[in-house]
Amino acid sequence: MNVFIVHAHPEPRSMNGAMTRTAVEELGARGHQVKVSDLHAMGFNPVMGAGDFDGFADGDFLKYQMEQERACTEDKLSADIAAEIEKCQWADLLILQFPISWFSVPGILKGWIDRVFVRGTFYGAGRTFERGGMQGKRAMLSLTTGGLPPMFSETGRFGGLYPLMFHLNYGSLRFVGYDVLDPFVVYGPARIGQDAREAYLDQWRTRLASVEDEAPIPYPLWDQFDENFQWLPGHEHALHTLRSPVASNSVMESAT
Numbered sequence: 001m002n003v004f005i006v007h008a009h010p011e012p013r014s015m016n017g018a019m020t021r022t023a024v025e026e027l028g029a030r031g032h033q034v035k036v037s038d039l040h041a042m043g044f045n046p047v048m049g050a051g052d053f054d055g056f057a058d059g060d061f062l063k064y065q066m067e068q069e070r071a072c073t074e075d076k077l078s079a080d081i082a083a084e085i086e087k088c089q090w091a092d093l094l095i096l097q098f099p100i101s102w103f104s105v106p107g108i109l110k111g112w113i114d115r116v117f118v119r120g121t122f123y124g125a126g127r128t129f130e131r132g133g134m135q136g137k138r139a140m141l142s143l144t145t146g147g148l149p150p151m152f153s154e155t156g157r158f159g160g161l162y163p164l165m166f167h168l169n170y171g172s173l174r175f176v177g178y179d180v181l182d183p184f185v186v187y188g189p190a191r192i193g194q195d196a197r198e199a200y201l202d203q204w205r206t207r208l209a210s211v212e213d214e215a216p217i218p219y220p221l222w223d224q225f226d227e228n229f230q231w232l233p234g235h236e237h238a239l240h241t242l243r244s245p246v247a248s249n250s251v252m253e254s255a256t
């Protein structure tokens with residue numbers, strides 16, 4: 001399996017740094033090929049702009065998605081974007097590794113998604129969700145938090161991890177076609193002891209050992225909606241709380 005890790009943390013000695021190194025070692029030891037984009041180390045530019053294309057159609061008005069689509073067809077995306085797309089196309093599994101930031105991804109990773117998940121290669125008219133450009137591939141979030149598990153429970157102050165991550169799991173990864181695996185979460189690494197952090201890293205290794213066979217989150221298919229994008233009777237789901245049958249961190253969630 002080819003695995004692409006997009007790493008978004010400025011400090012290599014952080015828990016996120018340890019998680020990416022653990023993944024590279026564990027996956028490599030199992031015979032998988034791994035590529036890493038360390039966004040801070042690369043100085044990745046997260047800001048969308050006219051420079052993302054080798055010229056654009058109307059010099060007076062930048063319609064970003066249209067230019068993305070045109071640039072895909074005409075091979076006119078900037079080299080940094082084209083290189084990241086190539087890694088996405090190469091990979092069977094995409095892992096986004098990040099510390100949660102304002103209930104979301106850090107800005108540098110949000111900008112990576114903005115610029116790399118281009119209209120054209122990743123999605124387009126009639127090509128979203130299970131029909132998206134990344135169909136047949138897998139993706140997952142691997143993240144750390146400042147808060148502890150009770151805050152992220154469905155009844156907790158932060159309102160539940162799955163609703164919080166819905167915009168990424170469904171609105172970004174699933175939207176472009178990925179089969180989305182349950183997130184892997186290290187809760188409050190700065191607030192727990194060394195033993196607990198090492199236990200999390202062991203759990204991450206165990207998770208990666210079988211990630212190839214994991215069932216994805218059972219998001220709905222297009223044929224479960226009518227022509228007005230409403231659920232057909234009998235298919236209604238609470239979309240934002242859907243999770244995979246695999247409980248990724250259940251042991252640690254109850255232990256911390």
Ligand SMILES: Cc1cc2nc3c(=O)[nH]c(=O)nc-3n(C[C@H](O)[C@H](O)[C@H](O)COP(=O)(O)OP(=O)(O)OC[C@H]3O[C@@H](n4cnc5c(N)ncnc54)[C@H](O)[C@@H]3O)c2cc1C
Nearest residue numbers: 014015016018099100101102103144145146147189190197
């Ligand atoms: C702008 C911003 C917004 C934020 N928003 C949120 C938010 O919305 N919600 C929220 O919950 N939190 C939020 N946070 C907090 C943030 O998510 C956490 O600080 C972060 O997830 C912790 O992960 P880290 O990798 O930075 O940990 P670190 O603090 O770098 O690491 C924790 C500890 O792990 C140790 N460590 C490193 N390697 C290993 C190893 N191999 N084995 C064992 N231990 C190791 C380190 O030495 C360190 O002591 C925010 C932070 C910022 C800066």
